[in-house]
Amino acid sequence: GAVVSQHPSRVICKSGTSVKIECRSLDFQATTMFWYRQFPKKSLMLMATSNEGSKATYEQGVEKDKFLINHASLTLSTLTVTSAHPEDSSFYICSAREGSWADTQYFGPGTRLTVL
Amino acid sequence: AQSVAQPEDQVNVAEGNPLTVKCTYSVSGNPYLFWYVQYPNRGLQFLLKYITGDNLVKGSYGFEAEFNKSQTSFHLKKPSALVSDSALYFCAVRELDTGYSTLTFGKGTMLLVSP
Numbered sequence: 001g002a003v004v005s006q007h008p009s010r011v012i013c014k015s016g017t018s019v020k021i022e023c024r025s026l027d028f029q030a031t032t033m034f035w036y037r038q039f040p041k042k043s044l045m046l047m048a049t050s051n052e053g054s055k056a057t058y059e060q061g062v063e064k065d066k067f068l069i070n071h072a073s074l075t076l077s078t079l080t081v082t083s084a085h086p087e088d089s090s091f092y093i094c095s096a097r098e099g100s101w102a103d104t105q106y107f108g109p110g111t112r113l114t115v116l
Numbered sequence: 117a118q119s120v121a122q123p124e125d126q127v128n129v130a131e132g133n134p135l136t137v138k139c140t141y142s143v144s145g146n147p148y149l150f151w152y153v154q155y156p157n158r159g160l161q162f163l164l165k166y167i168t169g170d171n172l173v174k175g176s177y178g179f180e181a182e183f184n185k186s187q188t189s190f191h192l193k194k195p196s197a198l199v200s201d202s203a204l205y206f207c208a209v210r211e212l213d214t215g216y217s218t219l220t221f222g223k224g225t226m227l228l229v230s231p
Contacts, residue, residue: 004159006159043221044206046218091157104150104162105162105219106162107152107160107162109158
């Protein structure tokens with residue numbers, strides 16, 4: 001199956017700083033990428049959907065100025081958590097889909113963010 | 117609106133026994149159904165999907181799922197469980213006809229396979 005990577009896998013930062021998480025599709029071109037947040041023992045919450053070269057579409061309740069998403073190329077999307085606070089601590093997972101809406105979504109390994 | 121229900125928080129099965137993880141869905145049109153597995157502190161791995169065709173779908177690691185339109189179900193099955201199958205399993209649905217809807221996930225079912 002297709003491979004999606006995320007970097008870093010784990011990050012610890014101080015409150016008030018910004019953190020950037022990278023998501024890459026390694027063996028396919030991802031027209032659409034998704035960012036999810038997962039709380040302990042909970043399902044995935046979709047944060048936003050981004051299409052290459054376009055602005056991301058954020059889900060209701062997700063602050064677009066706090067969670068900056070850039071999808072500058074067909075293989076790379078980034079999520080920047082700006083002015084992070086302890087309540088932003090979570091497991092962030094990206095997902096990528098090749099082209100057609102009928103294609104399978106593949107998921108990255110996730111990034112564990114801890115804000116002190 | 118689309119939704120997915122996974123009625124069991126946890127399923128326990130002994131190694132070598134068959135396993136079933138239940139999933140029911142609700143969509144306006146035709147469903148596009150998926151199963152994913154998540155190991156601790158990892159992302160989701162794709163197991164299998166159903167779009168059209170044979171109601172029994174075979175996927176990775178010996179898993180299969182049966183689509184039942186009348187019962188709006190897509191239960192995940194495996195004939196003989198392994199301890200290494202212990203993980204969190206997610207069912208997901210997308211409406212096939214609109215083409216632009218996003219995946220909706222169930223809350224997940226923890227599968228524990230005992231030796």
